[in-house]
Amino acid sequence: METGVDLDQAVQAAGRGEEWGWTDLYKTLAPAVTGYLRAQGAREADDLTGEVFVQAVRAIGRFDGDATSFRSWIFCIAHNKLVDDARYRKRRPVEVVADPGKDLVHHEHVEDLVLGNLARARVRRVISKLTPDQRDVLLLRILGGLTIEEVARTLGKQPSAVKALQRRGLASIKRDFPAPAYPFQPGRRLPVLG
Amino acid sequence: MTDYERNDEDFDRLIHGSLDTDAPVDDTVQFVRDLQDMCLPAQPSPHRQRHLEAIRQSMAEPHRTPTTIGGRNPLVPVALPRRSARQLVSDVTGTATARAALVAATLMVSTGGMAAAGALPEPVQSAVAQSAGTVGIDLPRPQVAVADRYETGTGVPLAPSRPPGRPPPSPTRWSPHPGT
Numbered sequence A: 001m002e003t004g005v006d007l008d009q010a011v012q013a014a015g016r017g018e019e020w021g022w023t024d025l026y027k028t029l030a031p032a033v034t035g036y037l038r039a040q041g042a043r044e045a046d047d048l049t050g051e052v053f054v055q056a057v058r059a060i061g062r063f064d065g066d067a068t069s070f071r072s073w074i075f076c077i078a079h080n081k082l083v084d085d086a087r088y089r090k091r092r093p094v095e096v097v098a099d100p101g102k103d104l105v106h107h108e109h110v111e112d113l114v115l116g117n118l119a120r121a122r123v124r125r126v127i128s129k130l131t132p133d134q135r136d137v138l139l140l141r142i143l144g145g146l147t148i149e150e151v152a153r154t155l156g157k158q159p160s161a162v163k164a165l166q167r168r169g170l171a172s173i174k175r176d177f178p179a180p181a182y183p184f185q186p187g188r189r190l191p192v193l194g
Numbered sequence B: 001m002t003d004y005e006r007n008d009e010d011f012d013r014l015i016h017g018s019l020d021t022d023a024p025v026d027d028t029v030q031f032v033r034d035l036q037d038m039c040l041p042a043q044p045s046p047h048r049q050r051h052l053e054a055i056r057q058s059m060a061e062p063h064r065t066p067t068t069i070g071g072r073n074p075l076v077p078v079a080l081p082r083r084s085a086r087q088l089v090s091d092v093t094g095t096a097t098a099r100a101a102l103v104a105a106t107l108m109v110s111t112g113g114m115a116a117a118g119a120l121p122e123p124v125q126s127a128v129a130q131s132a133g134t135v136g137i138d139l140p141r142p143q144v145a146v147a148d149r150y151e152t153g154t155g156v157p158l159a160p161s162r163p164p165g166r167p168p169p170s171p172t173r174w175s176p177h178p179g180t
Helices: A007-015 A019-039 A045-062 A067-091 A100-106 A110-129 A132-142 A148-155 A159-176 B008-015 B027-039 B048-060 B085-092 B096-117 B122-134 B143-149
Strands: none
Touching: A007 A019, A007 A045, A007 A067, A019 A045, A019 A067, A019 A132, A019 B027, A019 B048, A045 A067, A045 B048, A067 A148, A110 A159, A110 B027, A132 A148, A132 A159, A132 B008, A132 B027, A148 A159, A159 B008, A159 B027, B008 B027, B096 B122
């Protein structure tokens, strides 16, 4: 996430149609939006992120609020895009062919890759056990960095309901998330046995 | 041990990575860290420039939001502009495509009318009547000419009718205007 950006000013500039405002908003919020879409299982999270911002540009005339509201609004668009994407994929399923060499390119050590894959598998398993509402709330909180109130605005729920969903989701994580023998830390070496 | 289910402030600190360094790493902390490592890109997206370009292009588009549609308030109904008969005619005949369509429509209507009256040339009338018959439209067929051609009654054409005394057309060279 970009630091040193005044989101309130950027939102106002974007509302006036100034390019730097949109550039700052994109640089600040796009990583979180991509992360959220990725965690929700969007196949083309990067492309969807671009579409989210283009849609925001087109609909900025309907937006009225500050930076906090804008964050909720952009995640609301992302959430709706996700629903559309899921519907589209349901109608036209695409077979994805895994490229086993793809991940290796980015990892210096095979151990990192293995531990990373184990951590990913654990996280995915836990996420899949959450209810859709718990998943939406926790992913918006953890990846989007939204507050309880912002999540409530994004999902159209009461803050008390969001709190309850978060509490139950965290309880589910505590119950289902198995502690790893070696927590994933990129670059850290495994202990040599024997 | 911190109870993140009950303590929103601690959970906020965990999410934003500002937890005390000596805070115990329990399942919740590990899950949040793994999830953020997994999903939040460490480097700017390689698609950033493409996205920013798309944003730039989208900003240049004329936007039609409910607050501005063509510079008008969409909630106020606007009467359709009245158009004169001359304007309508010029709209219909204004472009080459419209003119071509008009000519084609005129030809179709006039041909249809002539076919219905049986006034088309024999072969054309026969073909049109046959085509129309396949879709259930009964048009007059050139009966006389057919009777003249099918003298045997077997349905096998013998030869094209020609006036008596005129020589048959050459098999190698045939002119529609004999004697020219």
